[in-house]
Amino acid sequence: MARSTVLTTTLVGMALILGGCATNSPDQGDNINYGEFRQGSEHPAVLMLFGQADDAMQAGNWSAALTYLDQARRIEPRNPYVLYRQAKAVLSAGDSTRAKQLLERARVFANEDDDMLNYLLYELEFQL
Amino acid sequence: MPGKSTQKPANKKPVRKNTASQKEPSKKSSTGAPKGASKVPSKMSSKKPSDQNSRAKQAESGKPKRQWKGKLLALLILLLTLFAAWMVYLDAEVRKAFDGKKWALPAKVYARPLALYPGRLLSPEQLQAELQWADYRASGQVDRPGTYKRAGDTWQIYRRGFPFWDGPEASRVIKVTISSGRIARVSDADGTQALIRLEPQYIGGIFPVHNEDRELVRLEDVPPVLVAALIITEDKRFFEHWGISPTGIARAMVANMQAGRMVQGGSTLTQQLVKNFFLTNERSLSRKVQEAFMSLLLELHYDKEEILEAYINEVYLGQAGRRGIHGFGLASRFYFGKPLRELDHAEIATLVGLVKGASFYNPRRNPQRSKERRDLILRLMADSKIISEADSLRAMRSPLLTASPRRAGQREYPAFLELAKQQLQQDYRLQDLQSEGLRIFTTLDPWVQNAVEQAADSHLSRLENRAPSLKNKLETAAVVTSVDGGEIRALLGARDASFFGFNRALNAKRAVGSLAKPAVYLAALRSGNYHWGTLVDDAPVTVEGQDGSLWQPQNYDKTSHGLLPMQETLQRSLNQATARLGMTVGLNNVVDELTRLGIRDDIPPYPSLLLGAMSLSPLEMTQMYQTIASEGFLMPLRTIDAVTTADGDMLSSYAIRGQQVYDPVTMEWLTAGLKAVVRDGTARRLNSLPQPLAGKTGTSDDQRDAWYAGFDNRHLGVIWVGMDDNAAMPFTGSSGALPIWQETFRRIGTEPLAPPRNLVQIPVNEQGQLMDEGCSATVYEFPVAWQEKDRISCESGVKSLGREIRSWLDRLF
Structure with a gap:
């Protein structure tokens, strides 16, 4: 349980970094908050589902979060941020092996952020 | 698992228990009462009165009389006690069944909901079809759920409310604008919306033994x-x-006597309910007596509304194949394609008419009889002032219209359901699936399923016209999945898509022929010694087996083609070149690739496996190509998205899972070869579709099996055509199976493959040597890392490397 918490914290931290890297919107400034992590897509439907998934995550309902994210994945199947969030959801549910697999999948599509995801996978590996 | 903890429902088992245990009281009475009764007359007959002592005689005769009365009383008390015990038993039975769950509710299986969002590929034809299959009606006024109107590119739809797995959604009017085959805008009363889902279509149930299906309704609905x-x-x-x-x-007796036959039944609704609910169809006096007592007990404990509600949900109202249609709720959807509260007077009368005989008055099979019955009931309704005379006459004038039995919600998808049931049983008990009213949300895409069914049907007919001796002998199977998620979008297990029987997609193990060849080329590419421009010798090859037998494969055209670039040997599916290549890279390496791609069967490393001499099902082949299409992600092919309880609480969700078993660069490189198969090779007839696409044809020995496996940017499709008796056909993969894929993908819309992210183009000369950029030579695709390899300049001419390769190959064979 404690290990999951550590992993989740690590992943969320990395997510915030990734979210910040991915967005160039001028109104974001330096103050990265969780809301900015939603900018992993510009598709309105995907953003809506990200929001629903976030709400479910905050309510501790990982299973529901995963289904919202899977709907997002169908719309943007090769968006690494969708897969990243799915990894986060399954990790929160305690399945670190599956989280690692999803991150490896995300890496297939994460061209510019390879270093970040590699680091994330390294961290995850270290924790496992 | 939640499924394991679900409560055992009160189902039809009490019926059997009831019948068996019912015999016990009667046994006791037959062994008790007659035995006692037989003693009484024997004692009485043994005592004869004497003339001499009348008082004594009277005293003696009075004694047995009292004894007789006493025994009669005891017998009476015994019978009353037994009767009381029987009543208590019946009462317990009635209450137990009626207080708990009354029915085993089959799991309801749904297709995927149609997600509407801007940018989605959606043709007007698809939207029209999906609305019709979901029982929407075109209407001038979109004023009630289940209606829609099209005005040019804009569709106004009154979407019904539906309990989705992630929460219920209320009915609402939505507008969808389609432009150039894609959704341009989705909106509702609140303005533009990012995403709205249509409710999914019902595609079947997981029924208990008797295949009873019902949709429970409350009396107030x-x-x-x-x-x-x-x-x-x-x-x-x-x-x-x-x-x-x-x-x-x-009254019934009088009517029956006057008619001289059974014309009227005397059963009340309560008795009918008891008969259906607790008893068998046996026609006997004892059953009638039991039915009467149980009816009285039911009325004693429950009010009329509860009994009526149970009756409305219990009554048998029709049959759809194996599925028994029970209750007015399901009957309304079955016959009229809408919920009960949307029925008009004529439709109500038609359904009520079915109670007397669901088969006899079936509006589809016996429309005239059904209409007469309906009109009789409409007359009764007017006479009883339930509806006005005018409404009654208007309803009688309306035609007996029922929803099309061909629409999606009316039929089942046996092949897909079988796999879904198998996968569900990994997490749920069959008993729970059959009785708990679970809602199963699947990955089936009815539009894709419909496309593959139509394509298969029409192409097999064409093939049979070409070869009349094969009439009705050709069979087929098909699997279509999403490239990135491994979701099964369509599954065809037989030519007759409605057939509940041998499911070829899952269970027909057939020789896969050239469909296995990509594993050989993958092993070659991964060895580091080959690229698509490497020369491979398509020359006769002989391999001696351990038993001394010789394997000497032939090409389809029975000729050898000499040294050719590896890409060409794949795109032309040359057997000798592939066999030679496979033997060079090593049989075990090829077996390893097959295993890594997802083939779970044990594959013995015989040389003939290089040309596909192994038997696998279409689903197994789909698994192999899924890994290629998804750039190396080995994922379970799944049919289930989510499972909820009957009340909508989510029990499980099945999002993407899998393992990246190949570097995506390698898979892109392999796919480059498969693209060439479509562009210039055995699948080039697909050139009529948007390009690029990737795929491979397959034909087994003697043309017993015709295969095609191919993918675009969204879907992977694997098609098999053959005969159940494994006879030879005058068709190849290209002419037998490929056209089904082609027609399917034409119907569902083809999205060209995305450009490779990790490959570069390098010119290669005729000897298979890499040349400098800009040289005039055939260009092949390579992983970026190959840019660093030594190349020859455009001017340096031909080195002797080609001959070196040839002599190297010749040394091996």
Whole structure:
């Protein structure tokens, strides 16, 4: 349980970094908050589902979060941020092996952020 | 798992228990009562009165009389006790079944919901079809759920409310604008929306043994007109009697005697319910007596509304193949394609008419008889002031219209359901699936399923026209999945898509032929010694087996083609070149690739496997190509998205899972070869579709099996055509299976493959040597890392490397 918490914290931290890297919107400034992590897509439907998934995550309902994210994945199947969030959801549910697999999948599509995801996978590996 | 902890429902088991244990009291009475009764007359007959001592005689004769009375009383008490015990037993049975769950509710299986969002590929034809299959009606006024209107590119749809797995959604009017085959805008009363889902289509159930299906309704959701019509037709005094109606029985007897045959039944609604609910169809006096007592007990414990609600949900109203249609809720959807509360007077009367005989008055099979019955009930409804005379006449004039039995919600998808059931049983008990009313949300895409069914049907007919001796002998199987998620979008297990039987997609193990060849080329590419421009010798090859037998494969055209670039040997599916290549890279390496791609069967490393001499099902082949299409992600092919309880609480969700088993660069490189198969090779007839696409044809020995496996940017499709007796056909993969894929993808819309992210183009000369950029030579695709390899300049001419390769190959064979 404690290990999951550590992993989740690590992943969320990395997510915030990734979210910040991915967005160039001028109104974001330096103050990265969780809301900015939603900018992993510009598709309105995907953003809506990200929001629903976030709400479910905050309510501790990982299973529901995963289904919202899977709907997002169908719309943007090769968006690494969708897969990243799915990894986060399954990790929160305690399945670190599956989280690692999803991150490896995300890496297939994460061209510019390879270093970040590699680091994330390294961290995850270290924790496992 | 939640499924394991679900409560055992009260189902039909009490019926059997009831019948068996019912015999016990009667056994006791037959062994007890007659035994005692037989003693009484024997004692009486042994005592004869004497003339001499009359007082004594009187005293003696009085004694047995008292004894006789006493025994009679005891017998009476015994019988009463037994009767009371029987009543207590019946009462317990009635209450146990009625207080708990009354029915085993089959799991309801749904297709995927149609997600509407800007940018989605959606043709007007698809939207029109999906609306019709979901029982939407075109209407001038979009004023009630289930109606829609099209005005040019804009569709106005009154979407019904639906309990999705992630929460219920209320009905609402939406607008969808389609432009150039994609959704341009989705909106509702609140303005533009990012995403709206249409409710999914019902595609089948997981039924208990008797295949009873029903959709439970509450009495308050039943139109009062239907309730009134049911009562005046079936049991006028329902609200007055106590479960049985002596006057009704008497009236029925008189009517039957006058007619000389059975024309009227005397059963009340309560008795009918008891008969269906607790008892068997046996026609005997004892069963009638039991039915009467149980009816009285039911009325004693429950009010009329509860009994009526149970009746409305229990009554048998039709048959759809193996599926028994029970209750007005399901019957309304089955016959009219809409919920009960949306029925008009004529439709209500038609359904009520079915109670007397669901088969006899079936509006589809016996429309005239059904209409006469309907009109009779409409007349009764007017006479009883349930509806006005004018409404009654208007309803009688309306034609007997039923929803099309061909629409999606009316039929099942046996092949897909079989796999879904198998996958569900990994997490749920069959008993729970059959009885707990679970809602199963699947990955089936009815539009894709419909496309593959139509394509298969029409192409097999064409093939049979070409070869009349094969009429009705050709069979087929198909699997279509999403490239990135491994979701099964369509599954065809037989030519007759509605057939509940041998599911070829899952269970037909057939020789895969050239469909296995990509594993050989993958092993070659991964060895580091080959690229698509490397020369491979398509020359006769002989391999001696351990038993001394010789394997000497032939090409389809029975000729050898000499040294050719590896890409060409794949795109032309040359057997000798592939066999030679496979033997060079090593059989075990090829077996390893097959295993890594997802083939779970044990594959012995015989040389013939290089040309596909192994038997696998279409689903197994789909698994292999899924890994290629998804750039190396080995994922389970799944049919289930989510499972909820009958109340909508989510029990499980099945999002993407899998393992990246190949570097995506390698898979892109392999796919480059498969693209060439479509662009210039055996699958080039697909050139009529948007390009690029990737795929491979397959034909087994003697053309017993025709295969095609191919993918675009969204879907992977694997098609098999052959005969169950494994006979040879005059067709190849290209002519037998490929056209089905082609037609399917033309119908569902083809999205060209995305450009490779990790490959570069490098010119290669005729000897297979890499040349500098800009040289005039054939260009092949390479991983970026190959840019660093030594190349020859455009001017340096031909080095002797080609000959070196040839002599190297010749040394091996």
